[in-house]
Amino acid sequence: MAGFAPEYIKYVLNENFEDAKSLFLRPLMAIHYAHLTMLAAQGIVSPEDAHAIREALDSVSQEAVRLAPFDGKCEDLFYFVDRLIVNGCGADIAGRLHTARSRNDIDMTMYRMRQREAVLELLLASLDLREVLLELAERHRDTIFAVHTHTQRAQPTTVAHYLLAVAEQLERDAPRLTAAYERTNRNPLGACAITGTGFPIDRQLTSDLLGFRGPTCNTYGSIATVDYLLESVSAAAVLLAGLGRFVQDQLLWSSAEFNYLRLGDGFVQSSSIMPQKRNPVALEHARAIGSKALGQAMAIVTTVHNTPFGDIVDTEDDLQPLVFAMFRDAVRTVRLVAAAMRTAEFDAGRLEARAGDGWTTLTELADTLVRDHGLPFQAAHAIAGRLMAVHAENASRPLAELLAEVSQGLLGAPIRYSEEELATILSPRHFVNIRQTWGGPAPGETARAAQASRIRLEADGEWLRQATEALRVAEKRLAERSAAL
Secondary structure, X not given: OOOOOHHHHHHHHHHHHHHHHHHHHHHHHHHHHHHHHHHHHOOOOOHHHHHHHHHHHHOOOHHHHHHOOOOOOOOOHHHHHHHHHHHHHOHHHHHHHHOOOOHHHHXXXXXXXXXXXXXXXXXXXXXXXXXXXXXXXXXXXXXXXXXXXXXXXXXXXEHHHHHHHHHHHHHHHHHHHHHHHHHHOEEOOOOOOOOOOOOOOOHHHHHHHHOOOEEOOOHHHHHHOOHHHHHHHHHHHHHHHHHHHHHHHHHHHOOOOOOOEEOOHHHOEOOOOOOOOOEOHHXXXXXXXXXXXXXXXXXXXXXXXXXXXXXXXXXXXXXXXXXXXXXXXXXXXXXXXXXXXXXXXEOHHHHHHHHOOOOOOHHHHHHHHHHHHOOOHHHHHHHHHHHHHHHHHOOOOOHHHHHHHHHHHHHOOOOOOOHHHHHHHOXXXXXXXXXXXXXXXXXXXXXXXXXXXXXXXXHHHHHHHHHHXXXXXXXXXXXHHHHOO
16 A cells, blocks of 8 residues: 555545545445355355454444545555454454455445435435426416427417426336336346356345345456446436426526516525516526536446446446436436425416417417318418418408408308307417317316326336335345344
């Protein structure tokens, strides 16, 4: 250790030691206990030595380790803890704990243990956000507003219809995260440096004790691959990208120009010189934190890109803190959006009053001409478009008269509706109510969709509960088995 340059210690070893204490001490100790239990069960370590090692492990204070500064007497956290174990039972006995393993497989196991927790935490945050969105959707099933396409006013729909679209996107994030969890939740311990061991170890036992679904397969791949990591990061990135688009909408809706949305007082700030300001800063922070997390995700992929397929530091000490910073920021932004939107108030009157502006219901007039008069849609579209243009030049004339004249000119025969009939056809509420197609905005259909989303939310919540409980049971099992040594 004395041979390391001061600069290497300052810029690498000290930094990595601090990161490891924060992120990996708890899984490292669990791995020690699990590996010891397996060695004893397989007869690789004697009962007497196993008992002495277990007592030495028990004597390690994790709190004290976390408070310890890097003293330059050991390379990393593993050797720091190893020194404490040696102090507890002597070098000859302590050295037996490292039989049939390496720092390589220990590290990869630690990373997976922490990453699976991060995936579950992000999944839980997304489930909570879905709950908030569904509650809002149920309250705003009849709240009409005009949506935009290409940033231009397009057609009327409901706030529920919009929010259910966001909720469905988050629903699709759930299977991405659960699939990533399943592939992460495999145990590399036993792969050793990269080629396994000649000792008769039981990798399934250590998997059971550490809460893994089972061991990884190829021992080389157990050390070399990072696809499990990239899959989890990618699932988080997809979630963040989708959520960011929703947040951007809500920031626009909070502006005075839109004035659709009002957040609770706890999520806005005023200005130091403009007392009229009501800045939706919580959503701004959510957007910034989410963008930061997305940038971290891209940095993770870039860091491992084109690195050798083997044991390499590019995927280890310096990368892992970035992984967990990304997950931490991802959870922060999802939690913040959920908390802010829980206080959201939509101005239903303003939304509906503006929903028909700009001929947003003109498609329904064309559809009605098709249904009532058997016109080809292109002909009906031409009539509706021409009517809008003629009305702009003759705004004082009744719309029914203009429609008759336009249809006479294009079809050779007039199409007649009363003013009252046209008002109904072109009303935003009629536009929404008639669109009862699967996944459409009609209140009856959004009620069905919301119930389906509730069922999926409950199913995803149950999966999360079972996964979390499996880890808790494994932790209890490990404590019982190791205590019996």
